[in-house]
Amino acid sequence: xxxxxxNGLFVGSIYALFAVGYTLVFGVLDIxxxxxxxxxxxxxxIALALVAVRLPLWAALPLAMVAAxxxxxxxxxxxxxxxxxxxxxxxxxxxxxxxxxTVFEAIAMQIFGPDISRFSENTFPDRIIHVGSATASxxxxxxxxxxxxxMGALTLLLARTRxxxxxxxxxxxxxxxxxxxxxxxxVIAAAFFISSALGGAAGVLFGLAFNSISPDVGRxxxxxxxxVIILGGMxxxxxxxxxxxxxxxxxxxxxxxxxxxWRDGVSFAVLFLVLLARPRGLFGQAAAREA
Amino acid sequence: xRDLFLAYQSLxxxxxxxxxxxxxxxxxxxxxxxxxxxAGFMAIGAYTGAxxxxxxxxxxxxxxxxxxxxxxxxxxxxxxxxxxxxGVFLAIxxxxxxxxxxxxxxxxxxxxxxxxxxxxxxxxxxxxxxxSLAVALYLLxxxxxxxxxxxxxxxxxxxxxxxxxxxDTTAHKLAMLVLGAGLAGLAGGLEAHYTFMVAPGxxxxxRVVEMLVQAVVGGTAAFFGPVAGAAFLTVLPExxxxxxxxxxxxxxxxxxxxxxxxxxxxxxxxxxxxVSLKRRKA
Numbered sequence: 001x002x003x004x005x006x007n008g009l010f011v012g013s014i015y016a017l018f019a020v021g022y023t024l025v026f027g028v029l030d031i032x033x034x035x036x037x038x039x040x041x042x043x044x045x046i047a048l049a050l051v052a053v054r055l056p057l058w059a060a061l062p063l064a065m066v067a068a069x070x071x072x073x074x075x076x077x078x079x080x081x082x083x084x085x086x087x088x089x090x091x092x093x094x095x096x097x098x099x100x101x102t103v104f105e106a107i108a109m110q111i112f113g114p115d116i117s118r119f120s121e122n123t124f125p126d127r128i129i130h131v132g133s134a135t136a137s138x139x140x141x142x143x144x145x146x147x148x149x150x151m152g153a154l155t156l157l158l159a160r161t162r163x164x165x166x167x168x169x170x171x172x173x174x175x176x177x178x179x180x181x182x183x184x185x186x187v188i189a190a191a192f193f194i195s196s197a198l199g200g201a202a203g204v205l206f207g208l209a210f211n212s213i214s215p216d217v218g219r220x221x222x223x224x225x226x227x228v229i230i231l232g233g234m235x236x237x238x239x240x241x242x243x244x245x246x247x248x249x250x251x252x253x254x255x256x257x258x259x260x261x262w263r264d265g266v267s268f269a270v271l272f273l274v275l276l277a278r279p280r281g282l283f284g285q286a287a288a289r290e291a
Numbered sequence: 292x293r294d295l296f297l298a299y300q301s302l303x304x305x306x307x308x309x310x311x312x313x314x315x316x317x318x319x320x321x322x323x324x325x326x327x328x329x330a331g332f333m334a335i336g337a338y339t340g341a342x343x344x345x346x347x348x349x350x351x352x353x354x355x356x357x358x359x360x361x362x363x364x365x366x367x368x369x370x371x372x373x374x375x376x377x378g379v380f381l382a383i384x385x386x387x388x389x390x391x392x393x394x395x396x397x398x399x400x401x402x403x404x405x406x407x408x409x410x411x412x413x414x415x416x417x418x419x420x421x422x423s424l425a426v427a428l429y430l431l432x433x434x435x436x437x438x439x440x441x442x443x444x445x446x447x448x449x450x451x452x453x454x455x456x457x458x459d460t461t462a463h464k465l466a467m468l469v470l471g472a473g474l475a476g477l478a479g480g481l482e483a484h485y486t487f488m489v490a491p492g493x494x495x496x497x498r499v500v501e502m503l504v505q506a507v508v509g510g511t512a513a514f515f516g517p518v519a520g521a522a523f524l525t526v527l528p529e530x531x532x533x534x535x536x537x538x539x540x541x542x543x544x545x546x547x548x549x550x551x552x553x554x555x556x557x558x559x560x561x562x563x564x565x566v567s568l569k570r571r572k573a
Contacts, residue, residue: 030379031379032379032382032383078555079555082559083558086562090378090379091325091378091379092558092562094325094379095503095504095507095554095558096554096555096558096559098500098503098504098554099504099551099552099554099555099558100551100555101551102547102548102550102551102554103547103548103551103552103555105547105551106544106545106547106548106551107544107548109541109543109544109547110540110541110544110545110548114543114544216497219495219496219497223387223390223496226383226386226387227387230383261394261397261398262394262398264390264394265391265394265398268387268388268390268394269391271383271384271387272384272387272388272391275373275376275380275383275384275387276372276373276384279376279380
């Protein structure tokens with residue numbers, strides 16, 4: 001029981017970290033960025049390549065995050081900014097993000113091949129730690145720790161800094177923010193950088209945790225991420241964190257009870273039921289604008 | 292000439308099947324609804340058709356009718372609650388439905404789980420596929436000219452206004468979802484009887500994205516746009532394959548890259564798809 005809970009927290013921390021970036025962009029732009037999973041995947045490959053040239057892991061993770069952030073800037077520039085003034089921008093933005101995700105996937109497949117790549121042995125010390133009656137690897141605990149740390153940093157950034165206030169203002173109303181003298185394009189680009197860096201961190205941690213990275217590794221996580229941001233309420237950061245951990249726990253207990261083939265079924269059942277019963281999710285705004 | 296035809300026979304067949312699938316996405320898109328459940332509908336049609344063929348002597352036309360009817364029936368209870376959602380939320384809910392269908396078939400032992408059904412007799416040929424496509428095109432052309440079609444356009448432009456004018460928006464959207472499900476199921480049934488096999492892996496999220504890409508690239512302003520998009524995107528990678536390998540690309544990534552770049556170019560510069568090129572010149 002304790003073991004299951006620990007495993008759930010571990011998986012959930014990665015889902016939460018992925019979904020926080022997802023929901024940040026949705027909150028700011030009202031657009032679902034379906035290329036988030038491709039950034040996640042590319043960051044995992046970048047970390048893999050950095051570790052392969054003998055860079056230590058503690059340096060590879062932040063470098064991969066910065067690279068992911070820069071990929072996010074390119075993504076925003078190519079796929080979202082040109083569409084911003086169009087009437088149907090939330091549907092066409094969704095489609096253009098699919099286009100960019102496809103291009104990213106093709107690039108990864110061309111460079112790293114379509115098969116599964118792995119980190120070499122001893123990338124991370126293989127140590128087992130006892131927590132109460134449960135056991136966990138040092139890696140798992142580090143992953144939970146890093147995720148919580150990053151999500152905490154994001155919360156502080158949004159609540160306390162000037163950039164955070166600007167992001168929240170643009171999320172509320174881009175027009176009003178512009179009137180107040182905020183450079184809206186720059187703030188949106190910054191939100192993309194942060195979102196993609198966090199998604200990239202999730203990718204690196206996922207790659208380390210399961211030690212298998214392939215060009216389509218992001219696809220299943222993308223669908224989990226959708227379930228998380230729907231459950232948490234679109235655009236809500238605390239919602240995404242809570243829902244990420246909740247989904248991780250639900251999944252682990254479902255696997256223990258019904259077998260592993262139903263693992264993915266849970267997230268879709270959750271997604272579907274929340275959309276029908278409570279479209280604004282657990283922490284969503286009182287009156288969801290779209291649903 | 293005959294050799295050329297034989298060499299490209301399967302390409303011609305897939306243009307037809309992909310055309311039907313792109314039309315199935317267009318059916319909901321033309322009233323402004325982005326529904327991504329069609330890979331799931333296609334799976335239901337493919338499995339229904341394959342199971343009937345494997346376990347009975349039903350004539351092929353009855354098999355195809357069942358393949359189209361089964362997902363259409365599923366679409367009614369799905370659509371009633373889901374079509375209340377708008378925009379991105381409808382897209383997400385229908386993605387969830389599609390994945391649940393795929394997982395159902397992965398876990399169903401009767402159809403061999405993830406392995407799927409094999410050795411389905413090849414009962415679909417070029418004639419059946421293209422005849423089905425022609426029927427679908429005829430149907431959608433008739434819809435377009437009718438009062439019903441005008442109501443769909445009104446819903447696409449402004450749903451609230453359309454409802455105020457007395458249009459039963461839910462019934463109209465549901466009808467198009469059911470039609471789209473039927474077309475996807477028909478395409479699934481045809482593909483199963485052309486490629487000898489069905490497996491859940493072929494009906495994932497990537498498949499519905501492919502349909503959407505083809506519909507959007509062709510253009511959703513005209514009913515023949517999606518078919519043009521399907522033809523273009525099915526044939527182009529084959530034509531350019533040699534050029535790609537000369538540039539050092541493997542065929543898989545090259546196809547993906549091409550799809551992505553074309554979709555991006557179309558959505559940025561030709562929002563009404565390839566078919567709008569002609570009109571622009573005129």
